[in-house]
Amino acid sequence: MSEQQTRRSFLDWLLGAGMLAWLASVFYPVLRYLKPLPRATGAGPTRLSRDEALRIDQKGFVIVPVAGKRVLVLRDRDDKLYALAAKCTHEGCTVQFVPGESVIWCACHNARFDLQGRVLAGPPPRPLARYLVDRDEKGAIVVRAEA
Structure with a gap:
C-alpha cells in the first residue's frame, strides 16, 4: 500500500x-x-562608419549597436537626423523607418511612431527610447545614449 x-x-x-x-x-x-522595459543608459558614443552613413543616404535609415542596444538612426526629408531604440516597447519587435510616410513602423502589431518616438497608433504602452545624434568635427555621425 x-x-x-x-x-x-x-x-x-x-x-x-x-x-x-x-x-x-x-x-x-x-x-x-x-x-516597462528598461531605458537605455549611459555609455560611450558610437561613431557610424562610412558604409552605415551611405545606407542612411540610400534607405533613409540604418540600425546600429549603441551601448549594447540596437538603435535606429534615420534622416527625414529635411535632412535632420534622429536616433531611436529599434525595439518596439510593446513586445520588443524590431521597428523600421517608412520614409514615404515619415513614420517608424513595427510589423508585429502594426504600431506606428512619429520621428520623436511618440506612439501614433497600435498597442505600445510607451514611446521609443531616444538617443542623442549629431556630427563630430570631421562630419561623421555620432550617436550617444541619452542620460
Whole structure:
C-alpha cells in the first residue's frame, strides 16, 4: 500500500508542477506587457562608419549597436537626423523607418511612431527610447545614449 501512496503522491506532484508551468506560461506575456522595459543608459558614443552613413543616404535609415542596444538612426526629408531604440516597447519587435510616410513602423502589431518616438497608433504602452545624434568635427555621425 505504501508503494501505491508514493506513486499517487508523485503523480499529484507532477500534476501540480504541470499546472504551475501552464499558469506561468499564460501570465508571463501579460506581466511582460505591463512591466516597462528598461531605458537605455549611459555609455560611450558610437561613431557610424562610412558604409552605415551611405545606407542612411540610400534607405533613409540604418540600425546600429549603441551601448549594447540596437538603435535606429534615420534622416527625414529635411535632412535632420534622429536616433531611436529599434525595439518596439510593446513586445520588443524590431521597428523600421517608412520614409514615404515619415513614420517608424513595427510589423508585429502594426504600431506606428512619429520621428520623436511618440506612439501614433497600435498597442505600445510607451514611446521609443531616444538617443542623442549629431556630427563630430570631421562630419561623421555620432550617436550617444541619452542620460
